Amino acid sequence: MKKLLLTLVCAIGLSTSLFAQTYMTRTGKISFNATAAHSPEKIEAINNEVANIVDGKTGNIVFQVPVKSFKFERELMQEHFNENYMESDKYPKAEFKGAISNLSAVTFTKDGTYNVSVAGKLTMHGVTNEVNVPGTITVKGNKITLKAKFATKLADYKIAVPSVVADKIGKEAIIILESDLTQK
């Protein structure tokens, strides 16, 4: 009887603490646009292979972005992006480690859209910077959707743009993130 009770407590403990409120996906979406103001061509790419975990209990959020999975409209641009700008053989992943600063504003058990602010460390091209990104979390049943849009200066990540293409590639990239996560 005692044992049964213990097992029960354990099971509940495990299910609520370990599994509940951890949300995960491997098919999150990140796109960026680094087109300069009067560029004749668009410098933009989409990545559908973003891995993302949100821990609803602690508010911790992590992202892993395989850099080579960014798809460009022009293949040559994609090759140059990997070879010359992101050096993705050397730095294959971009990562974000952070947490929701205003966790109390989100009720993971109640459907709705909540404005959040996420602070943490963004690492790409071998450079780590502290970032603070506003976004939204939409809760619907056991699924949540993360959305954010923010600008990043290429120079902050030591991504050099040669002068010959400075009329095409802007100094900043607008990063748009949309990630649908499912409770684990």
Added chain:
Amino acid sequence: MRKSFLLTAVCLLGIISSYAQADSLMDMLDKTAPPSKKEAVSATFKATRIINGSSVESLGAGVLDFRIDHRFGQLSQGSQNFFGLDDATTRIGLDYGITKWLMVGIGHNTLNKEDDGFAKVKLLSQRKEGMPISLSYFGNISIQTTPAPTLPTGDTWEYSNRLYFTNQVLIARKFNDWLSLQLMPTIVHYNLVDSNKSDNNTFAIGIGGRIKVSRRIAITGEYYYRLNNTDMLYNGSKTYNSASIGIDIETGGHVFQLMLTNAPGMTERTFIGQTTDSWAKGDLHFGFNISRVFTVVKPKEFR
């Protein structure tokens, strides 16, 4: 008792891990990552041509490449002809990537008014782990369209006299970031050769490579060594193996290739078997390849 202790331990562990920090979440992502696909090695060469001949690189699916290849006259022509810049041969061509493994192209050459068409098929791709090389097949047909020579009455100038065929296997390996090498066993079939002492098939082995000197600049080289027919004449002149050195410069979305070569022709049959200029005599040609790519069929993410 022991069992329940174990259970409690598991329980505690579970609770502890729920308060996991971002680092352990990152570990969780790493641990649950699907086994990585064996990643293909990209950018063995910067362009679809090393200099005159083909590289293992193909255009992506739905990409159209408009090319202008240009070789000036011989540098040895001296100041009289502005060191060859007064003369030129040109190839204007269109290449297209049908799938990521099949690429075709057509072109017109001012030299011999030759039209050519080719197909390049990617058979093996070098991988980070596993496959050590990339291998492609290249085949082309070219047609010389200059007017038929005047023949004695009774003789006919067969149309087939104008045809040439090339079959090539391109075997390449990107050894590291800066060094790529390629071998090209080649057969060029000449329907018509200058004399019956020459074989209609010229067997050659090409070697090409590139050394990247900076992120945007690479030095290239290409040499075709003929295994037979080395004494083949072309229009009565002695022929030489073709050797070329070049520079690849990436300017934004383009690759600009500059070269010095003893071959004024840009089709396989001309530069492999019918190069009548020699490095030793300084009969070198300065030239360039310009390519401009257009995406005709957008990748699915952009439709």
